[in-house]
Amino acid sequence: MTTADLADVEYVVHTLAQTAVDNEKEFGDLDAVVGDGDLGYSLARGFEKVLSDWDSYKRDDVATFLQQIALAISSRIGGTSGPLWGTAFLRASATAKNFAMVDGPAVVAILRAAAEGIQARGNASLGDKTLLDALVPATEELERQIVAGASADECRAAFARTARACADATSTLEAKRGRASYSGTRSIGSPDAGAVAIAIIIERIIAEWDSH
């Protein structure tokens, strides 16, 4: 793999972390609609730690870097998000080991591994109104664009577009997992907080891509 790859991954993680910190209030408000309002707080406390310890992480390769993020997250973030996001990064790290360079197919494989980790940990299916309902279809769309030979710019734009559309579409679903599920059918009519958070994070990563 090349140094450029690590720089890209660092950019993605850094932007993700910064977005979580910047959107503490918004994510919290999203979670308050039918959840308990702590999503923003949990992610912000975890990712502000990631940012403050940023220089201390080992950067031997992408896998090592991602694993360190995984540990930082699961030792800092409470609630449901700690295990889910921690597992996602752990699986992403394990999959990154299989790739000499982080090209398009590698990105798809890493994202898919992250989603599968979340699925394994949280036992949620697609349609249960969780962040998976944004992450999984967006990853599939990314793969489709890559296979179709779209430009890198086009691939990224499609990725973000799908994440947003699918996150918004969770409004029509009834929550089957997490605290929101206790509200039953009353969860219908507002989008899943985790899914919207994923969309906002991806949008920011893509929007600022060219400036990194």
Added chain:
Amino acid sequence: MTTADLADVEYVVHTLAQTAVDNEKEFGDLDAVVGDGDLGYSLARGFEKVLSDWDSYKRDDVATFLQQIALAISSRIGGTSGPLWGTAFLRASATAKNFAMVDGPAVVAILRAAAEGIQARGNASLGDKTLLDALVPATEELERQIVAGASADECRAAFARTARACADATSTLEAKRGRASYSGTRSIGSPDAGAVAIAIIIERIIAEWDSH
């Protein structure tokens, strides 16, 4: 004393009781400004008992009747008002014994005895911002009118007018007695609840005098 006297006294007490019951909310709100808001509740609970037991009171003479009211009140009304109003009726009863008929001077003597009873029980001076600041000057004005030879109508009107004016004027005083006194100078600017209650009661008694 004549039956007409007892009827007058009954009318006064009945109207007083009815006014206390009808004004529960207003008296409570007045007491809530710098007190604890229970004046209306306390008086209403006591005087609704007076009304419901109305026919059971012995009516041998005015003194006996007033004493029975005194007992009913002090065994029913809690807070500061129970002892104060109970003592007032007790002293009124004792003084009524001295009069063969309840004429103008008798009324003044009875009212004065009631006020002195309140004073003795509660240890308040004029100007301490209590109901005495309405009751005492109104009684003095009544006496002045009687001595000046005013008509009964004129006497009653002056009595009510003075009670109201003096009750309103308690706004400028700082409370020195009762719960309102704990608010210190903050009690200045609103009238004393007990004084306004006295004014409202007297006004009603006078307004409906001719129809009894």
Added chain:
Amino acid sequence: MKKFINNPQQFVPEMLEGLALANPDTLKYVPEYNLIMRADGPDQNKVSIVQGSGSGHEPAHVMIVGKGMLDAACPGDVFAAPPFDYVYNTTKLLASPKGVLLLVNNYTGDKMVFDMAQEMSSAEGIDVRTLFINDDVSVEDSTYTIGRRGVAGNFFVIKAVAAAAERGADLDEVIRIGEKVNSVTRTMGVALTACTPPAKGSPLFELGEDEIELGVGIHGEPGRRRAKMMTANEIVEELLTPIVSDLPFTAGDRVALMVNGLGGTPISELYILYGQAHKRLAEQGISVGRSYVGEYCTSLDMAGASITLVRLDEEIESLLLDPAEVPIRVF
């Protein structure tokens, strides 16, 4: 107003009935006088300890009737001293050869009612005395007023006199102890919100979203001074400074420290206040010998708290340590 009530006029009786149903072996409810007393009382071999006051301060005082604490509590309606009759009949019911002590927070109405009841009961040959508690430093004690109010510090007086009575002390000795504890107890309170009496149905006063009331009592009446909202640590300073300087408490003192919730404040916040108060006292050389954090003497659903300090000596501390069995047990 949203409350668990059926009828504002039945608020107190229904609460007392529930209390008696929950404690069938230890408590008796006498509806005629709003009275909660020990099921096996009065104990003819000890001074009977009775607390009277308005309701709305729960768990004070009906929920601390039990062995080692009160023999009876005789509450009036919300924030109103009980009618004279109730107190008089309670005193008769609790009469013991060793006497009856009526504990009363110092308020105009309560003082009048209990003075009248004591007069009447004494006239009937009952050995009854009244002790007025006045621990609130936020009220100036001047000859023009009835003086300081009694607030949450009354718990220490109750606990000490109850333990002394349980140990067999006579009425004079019990009163000596009560007066002593009262004389070294100081309290000050703050409200974050007003409370809503059931019969009124709306808050007793309005407080802005960034306002607090300093120096409140326990009857929902406004306090001495309105202030802007501040941090927990700043509030501790506002409460502790007048308390410490009043007695005054000084370096070397060993104290009991109570942080009392006023009804609507969760215990988590009370512990934040406690931690700061404990540390600030330590900085002044005052050590906390016993700590009390929770709801003791409330104002219905008011969000707020009071801090109480008691200067301990061996006698007081030993009395506070004696066991007591009351309905506000946890298990």
Added chain:
Amino acid sequence: MKKFINNPQQFVPEMLEGLALANPDTLKYVPEYNLIMRADGPDQNKVSIVQGSGSGHEPAHVMIVGKGMLDAACPGDVFAAPPFDYVYNTTKLLASPKGVLLLVNNYTGDKMVFDMAQEMSSAEGIDVRTLFINDDVSVEDSTYTIGRRGVAGNFFVIKAVAAAAERGADLDEVIRIGEKVNSVTRTMGVALTACTPPAKGSPLFELGEDEIELGVGIHGEPGRRRAKMMTANEIVEELLTPIVSDLPFTAGDRVALMVNGLGGTPISELYILYGQAHKRLAEQGISVGRSYVGEYCTSLDMAGASITLVRLDEEIESLLLDPAEVPIRVF
């Protein structure tokens, strides 16, 4: 938001520090893991009983660490399961030759965190097991969801397993008892107001002046159904009916009855609910063997209450009666 706080991010640590300062002889605070444990723990001769959960439920569970109850409580931030690391390190600190039991309310996040911590600790040779409590009847238990939540009924599970551990039971036996108590415990709650998490600064949801939420959990999330305000007696009916029919509790049963306040409701109102619940059960031939009225498991400052029933047998009742010494003592 008006609360006694300094900084929302220090809400939990400052509360825990205050708790430890107030109980210096019995409790130890380990700030690295938000941990409150017995000062003399772990006891090598008994199973260690540890409860983990989010904060905001005080006195649950940090204030019930003590002899006869928890060996430690390991809370996360407000309404958030503790980070995996905290649980893992807590388990290591509390390791005893007789094993560690982690008690957890059944929620997605908590389940994942504690499952992970148990796996990791087991791998290091610690004998650790996890018991999930799920007493809330307002949540449907279906294969599509994580199942029922654990709410205030957890107190009975904690009390029983703690007493058994104190008596010397081994880990299997302690778990048998915990599962048994959990299986006969049912709870349902109602909110009159939403609560305000310090970090959010505003209420979690809006309830109209005449609206209530039925079937709420303990994390401030909305409940199953919004209803119009009703009387205390009607509310008891709404809560009791689904509880009784769920187990079901039937004529002849002897039960423990808990009326738990959610944080902003005064204890006076809880006793009004208690009285009616007690009487309604009696009408159905169900007798109350033990009563619990007060705050056990709260949602910060939420006004509201839950009712819990536990079907008693001799074994459970005897364990509930064992003594316990915890910070939410009264004296």
